[in-house]
Amino acid sequence: MIVFEDFTYAYPTGSAPVLRGIDLVVEEGGFHGVVGASGAGKSTLAMAVAGFIPHAQGGEYAGRVAVGGAVVADTPLPELVTRVGLVQQNPFDQISGARFTVREEIAFGLENLGVEREEMARRVDAVMADLGIAGLADRSPYALSGGQQQVVAVASMLVMRPEVLVLDEPTSQLDPGGARMVVEALGAVRRSGVTVLLVTHALELLAEHADTLHVLVDGEIAAQGPPAETLADDRMEEWGVGRPRYTEAAARARRDGLWEADRALPATLGAAAAGFRAAVRTEGGRR
């Protein structure tokens, strides 16, 4: 479980707080999304969970952030990394450069933690199998596609068995194929029982996979709840977040009388298809 209590943070280089009075509880297990316009504080929130704020960034830090009962500010980073994994935006930057094969790259964190070799080999093989990258084991991490590199980054974190995996825009630099690989990998992470906290602009992805969604607006939590409800909120445009294409298409159809008035706006492709099908049937009945 991740808990923010009245959390406010300002970077050492900036005067205004980037996050203000955040009170947030992210339940253990499941898939949780964080959305917001650029500059809303999403990445800062991710860094605060992973502990790089305040341990690496400094700045003005008030309130409390805790992960699985450990208070982030009071827990040394090397200990915290065994509780929280962090996957960043650029897959290339996350390759250690210290190892020459994917298998060794995934094991790197375990080596640094002093895990015994047999245990390490078992865990690495298991995580590669779970994420479907066993075939890449002997390749150089630098010879992989962006999507493959990002899945390796996820594997490198997952192998350390964190309670929480924080991902900051993991698909933003990937082509659709690469993004799909990462999404499939996240499915496996979720099944393993790890709490996933995904910061992204990819609303369709969250609509399909997230259990809860938290909307950040100017450093504050403006809304939270199930994606279907949150993404259909009319204020999403005003907050600069936007809405999934399916939601937007249905909203326009409703204005033109082509979406049933009492039917909620859809957040997923499946719900949109069902809604349009129903609208077509109703229209056909009228004729």
Added chain:
Amino acid sequence: MSTGLSVYRGGDSFVHRLNPVTKLAFVAAVVIAAFGVDSLWWPALLFAALVLPGALWAGVGRRFVLLVFGLIAPFLVILFLLQGLTYPDPGTVLLELGPLAVKTEGLLFAGTTALRLLVMVGAFVLLLLTTDPGTLMSAMQQAGLPPKIAYVVAATMQIVPSFQARANAILQAQQARGMDTSAGGALARGRRLIPLMGPLLLGALTDVENRSIAMESRAFGAATRPTALTVVPDSAAQRAARWAMILAAVAAVALNTLGVL
């Protein structure tokens, strides 16, 4: 597996199978012996009797010859031109070319230096051709090399090609906006490459921050004693051979100093 800076050629020869630290000890021994013994024929003997046969035994002879001579050829030309024509000490003049004179002593000095270079470059090329870079790093860490130093070496080997790729991408982006890098002399071309440096260095600095976060996320630098996934095979015989090679090289230098060799 290969990386941009790697010249490794996979194989299953005896040389390939040796522990990389044993090969490093061989490199150190032949370099000490080549540079420490004052003789023209000694480095030639080391190259002909040890280094070159090692490459042939490993089955990388052709690649070895191409790489070694490709690397040292420019140095050989400069060496013979400088030392052959401008050797400062008095000596036997073989040929006079105006103010310059080709002296026997100058040619001998250039020849000895060239042969020493041949041994040094040859031994390193043999090591790199027959050793997987990952295995080399693992073996060096197992031999006690601090993880941070091992990281710097390994990261350099892998990141330089990526850095080159980034530079090319920036160059192409600038060329797409009309910058002509081919026209004019070398100085003009060099001047036009200056705008490349800003984005390249700024990009590299951003990378460093992200990479340091990625490394800390994986407990790099934690107080725990690191373990290793890959254990490079070693043996008592190889450990003994390493000491024997180094001692033999030191002995050769000592005997040469005493005038025996």
